[in-house]
Amino acid sequence: MNAQERKELQLTAAKVRLGIVEGTFHAKSGHPGGSLSSADLFTYLYFKEMNIDPKEPKAPNRDRFVLSKGHCAPGLYSVLAQRGYFGEEELQKLRHIGAMLQGHPDMKGTPGVDMSSGSLGQGISAAVGMALAAQMDQKSYRVYALLGDGEIEEGQVWEAAMFAGHHKLSNLCVIVDNNGLQIDGPVSQVGGPEPIDKKFEAFGFEVMTIDGNDFEEIEKAFQAARTCSGKPFAIVAKTVKGKGVSYMENQVGWHGKAPNAEEYAIAKEELTKTLEVLENA
Numbered sequence: 001m002n003a004q005e006r007k008e009l010q011l012t013a014a015k016v017r018l019g020i021v022e023g024t025f026h027a028k029s030g031h032p033g034g035s036l037s038s039a040d041l042f043t044y045l046y047f048k049e050m051n052i053d054p055k056e057p058k059a060p061n062r063d064r065f066v067l068s069k070g071h072c073a074p075g076l077y078s079v080l081a082q083r084g085y086f087g088e089e090e091l092q093k094l095r096h097i098g099a100m101l102q103g104h105p106d107m108k109g110t111p112g113v114d115m116s117s118g119s120l121g122q123g124i125s126a127a128v129g130m131a132l133a134a135q136m137d138q139k140s141y142r143v144y145a146l147l148g149d150g151e152i153e154e155g156q157v158w159e160a161a162m163f164a165g166h167h168k169l170s171n172l173c174v175i176v177d178n179n180g181l182q183i184d185g186p187v188s189q190v191g192g193p194e195p196i197d198k199k200f201e202a203f204g205f206e207v208m209t210i211d212g213n214d215f216e217e218i219e220k221a222f223q224a225a226r227t228c229s230g231k232p233f234a235i236v237a238k239t240v241k242g243k244g245v246s247y248m249e250n251q252v253g254w255h256g257k258a259p260n261a262e263e264y265a266i267a268k269e270e271l272t273k274t275l276e277v278l279e280n281a
Contacts, residue, residue, distance in 0.1 A: 001215065023078065032258065033248060034241060036241070041218065045144060054111070065143075067123060073104055105117050122156060142226075145172070146176075170228055173225045177237055207236065208220075208221045221237075245270060
């Protein structure tokens with residue numbers, strides 16, 4: 001990755017974060033913390049990694065993405081808007097009655113959403129099914145699933161992981177947003193899923209642990225996933241919950257709370273300044 005590519009990704013990620021704040025503020029509800037921590041992962045996936053075309057959101061050979069931690073839909077919606085699946089004005093209608101963007105992803109009503117999700121633990125199973133279908137049909141598309149570190153306390157996650165390892169689904173890439181916080185507090189105190197990497201390895205995955213807010217490391221991980229053969233790949237992405245908004249960073253209270261007018265103004269000012277600094281760098 002050269003300096004210009006990195007700068008463009010950083011600029012896009014800042015815009016995605018602005019969209020997250022915009023959406024949750026206007027909804028007066030939602031989940032900004034985990035959406036912000038995942039913004040760099042969303043950005044890399046949709047702007048560099050995946051084979052997709054916003055003009056053909058249902059193209060048969062497109063890569064698939066499943067947001068297993070479906071409550072972080074504000075992040076997915078924001079990157080979809082940036083990528084051109086729908087207008088950015090839709091973000092201000094998040095969670096409004098009759099609007100396109102529901103509180104959790106809906107594959108029937110939102111362009112670019114490959115799987116409806118929200119009930120934690122289930123998304124990875126859908127992704128595994130998609131990857132198996134591609135393998136059985138001898139198709140070349142890849143499948144990506146983003147999970148939360150609190151979500152992986154669900155047993156169904158590990159049933160799906162066992163199935164993926166058994167069937168050697170090398171077209172499957174699982175990403176864990178390891179920001180260390182879930183709705184009830186620190187993940188280490190609530191369910192203690194560590195060591196995450198060793199668990200996925202035990203189920204037959206190749207695993208890489210990275211800084212999930214660093215595009216250089218994100219790129220290395222996805223490149224490794226593409227060259228991995230004979231087994232699925234898992235990326236444990238260490239991130240900062242609420243990344244990019246000072247008062248939200250590493251604060252568990254921002255898991256599922258929308259900013260008020262004053263907080264919205266501060267977040268918008270901070271992210272706009274981040275954009276300006278990047279543009280002038």
